[in-house]
Amino acid sequence: MMSEREDEMTGRAFPEQGKSRDEVLAALTDHRARDLKSDGHAFAFVYDAGAETRELAREAYAACMGINGLDPTVYPSARKVENQVVAACLELLNAPEGACGTATAGGTESVMLAVKGARDWARKNRPHIKTPKMLLPETAHACFHKAATYLGVEIIVVDVDETFRAKVDDARAKMTDDVILVVGSAVSYAHGVIDPIEQLAALAKEHGALMHVDACVGGCVLPFMVENGEDLPRFDLSVDGVTTLSMDLHKYGFAPKGISVLLSARRDIRDAQYFACANWSGYAIVNSTTLGSKSIAATGAAFTLLHYLGREGYRERAKQMWDGAKTVMSVVEATDGLELLTKPDMGCFAFRTTEGDVFELADRLTERGWHVQPTYAFGRSPAHIHLTMDPGNAANAAAFGEDLVACMEGLPATIEPPAQVVQMLEMVAGGGGGGLDSGMLMSQLGIADGQLPHQSAMIHRLINAASPAARQALLVLFIGELYS
Numbered sequence: 235m236m237s238e239r240e241d242e243m244t245g246r247a248f249p250e251q252g253k254s255r256d257e258v259l260a261a262l263t264d265h266r267a268r269d270l271k272s273d274g275h276a277f278a279f280v281y282d283a284g285a286e287t288r289e290l291a292r293e294a295y296a297a298c299m300g301i302n303g304l305d306p307t308v309y310p311s312a313r314k315v316e317n318q319v320v321a322a323c324l325e326l327l328n329a330p331e332g333a334c335g336t337a338t339a340g341g342t343e344s345v346m347l348a349v350k351g352a353r354d355w356a357r358k359n360r361p362h363i364k365t366p367k368m369l370l371p372e373t374a375h376a377c378f379h380k381a382a383t384y385l386g387v388e389i390i391v392v393d394v395d396e397t398f399r400a401k402v403d404d405a406r407a408k409m410t411d412d413v414i415l416v417v418g419s420a421v422s423y424a425h426g427v428i429d430p431i432e433q434l435a436a437l438a439k440e441h442g443a444l445m446h447v448d449a450c451v452g453g454c455v456l457p458f459m460v461e462n463g464e465d466l467p468r469f470d471l472s473v474d475g476v477t478t479l480s481m482d483l484h485k486y487g488f489a490p491k492g493i494s495v496l497l498s499a500r501r502d503i504r505d506a507q508y509f510a511c512a513n514w515s516g517y518a519i520v521n522s523t524t525l526g527s528k529s530i531a532a533t534g535a536a537f538t539l540l541h542y543l544g545r546e547g548y549r550e551r552a553k554q555m556w557d558g559a560k561t562v563m564s565v566v567e568a569t570d571g572l573e574l575l576t577k578p579d580m581g582c583f584a585f586r587t588t589e590g591d592v593f594e595l596a597d598r599l600t601e602r603g604w605h606v607q608p609t610y611a612f613g614r615s616p617a618h619i620h621l622t623m624d625p626g627n628a629a630n631a632a633a634f635g636e637d638l639v640a641c642m643e644g645l646p647a648t649i650e651p652p653a654q655v656v657q658m659l660e661m662v663a664g665g666g667g668g669g670l671d672s673g674m675l676m677s678q679l680g681i682a683d684g685q686l687p688h689q690s691a692m693i694h695r696l697i698n699a700a701s702p703a704a705r706q707a708l709l710v711l712f713i714g715e716l717y718s
């Protein structure tokens with residue numbers, strides 16, 4: 235059988251002769267047929283400000299495609315575009331005099347550079363620290379764990395309270411002399427709440443540590459909610475002790491994927507994120523981010539959208555999204571068997587079932603054409619459905635609410651997955667799955683052509699019942715299978 239990597243006519247992966255423009259573009263369109271659509275039905279992944287801005291972003295992206303940010307002396311536009319995007323973000327986030335920043339490829343890269351910068355800054359300024367640590371709330375994004383693993387920084391997990399905000403007392407109790415970085419989110423992805431940034435930053439400052447605010451999700455929304463009159467706690471660069479802040483323009487800046495910024499309160503902290511190398515025989519290297527050759531296309535698109543929409547455009551969308559979130563949340567609160575995990579600070583939130591199986595509910599919503607994010611229990615957070623609002627789905631909030639109520643009717647009670655299967659999954663995590671045929675496992679779970687089946691409650695129940703270590707091992711197997 236021909237694999238999806240082979241050419242249909244010749245059976246070769248790299249065709250001998252080129253094809254026509256129409257043919258290759260048609261193949262791409264065909265490949266994209268089953269992708270998640272930006273049609274107002276997705277409550278995760280999609281951050282779409284509407285057809286007009288999408289088209290403009292596409293044009294701006296294409297216009298900047300040839301720019302290589304590797305060397306801003308050769309491509310001065312790379313520097314200009316980045317500096318203007320960073321300046322807009324610094325202004326929005328009330329940065330102090332002397333603050334600066336860097337455009338990165340995404341939230342994960344911003345966070346990794348914040349951790350790298352903190353580590354290297356501490357090496358220089360607090361050289362007694364041999365095992366650098368960071369205080370990280372249980373609810374912080376997984377990319378901090380990735381940064382810690384890549385960069386050799388230890389994590390000290392900070393507990394969260396019943397509202398899923400970091401407990402400052404717990405952070406204080408766990409503070410040590412080798413903590414280089416304290417982290418807080420604004421907002422946390424799963425529950426959409428702002429950690430107590432002022433108190434965490436004060437604690438960091440008191441102990442000579444740096445403080446990173448992960449505003450990857452909230453950075454482009456919370457300031458506009460405040461301008462719209464919402465009363466929110468302070469979280470930005472004006473807070474004493476906050477030294478870096480990440481915000482993703484490819485989320486609520488509505489730009490295409492590939493642009494986040496990492497803002498630093500001072501230049502010495504920002505310069506510690508850089509990498510320079512003169513120890514080889516080629517051209518001189520100084521990289522502000524992890525990439526070498528670096529596309530500026532998404533940065534160019536972000537620049538265009540910031541200037542096209544203006545503060546007014548972002549304020550309007552922040553209001554639409556918060557109104558949409560309030561519509562859905564009021565349905566959740568009014569429906570027996572549903573419960574918000576906590577009241578969020580923006581339209582990014584979690585609800586669970588108190589009666590009925592939450593994963594069955596997610597399947598029912600999928601059947602009605604909605605894309606929601608079933609999420610597993612971890613720490614204080616129970617299994618739930620996550621919703622991320624964007625202007626597109628906010629316009630459909632009432633329709634979603636009606637479907638949600640309808641899906642609750644006759645919802646089956648929580649189903650416990652078979653203990654033997656969960657045990658088998660744990661064996662995989664423990665390295666006991668050596669002889670396991672991962673392809674067979676995937677097909678038994680109904681995972682075909684890289685896609686979960688429409689009815690995926692059974693899979694989610696199993697994974698939810700497994701330990702985090704088993705979940706990780708399964709995820710590696712799953713993605714490895716897709717790319718093998």
Ligand SMILES: Cc1ncc(COP(=O)(O)O)c(C=O)c1O
Nearest residue numbers: 340341342375377423448450451
């Ligand atoms: C709070 C938060 N931080 C960081 C990230 C990582 O961002 P990215 O997926 O752009 O790497 C995310 C992604 O959802 C996030 O929600």
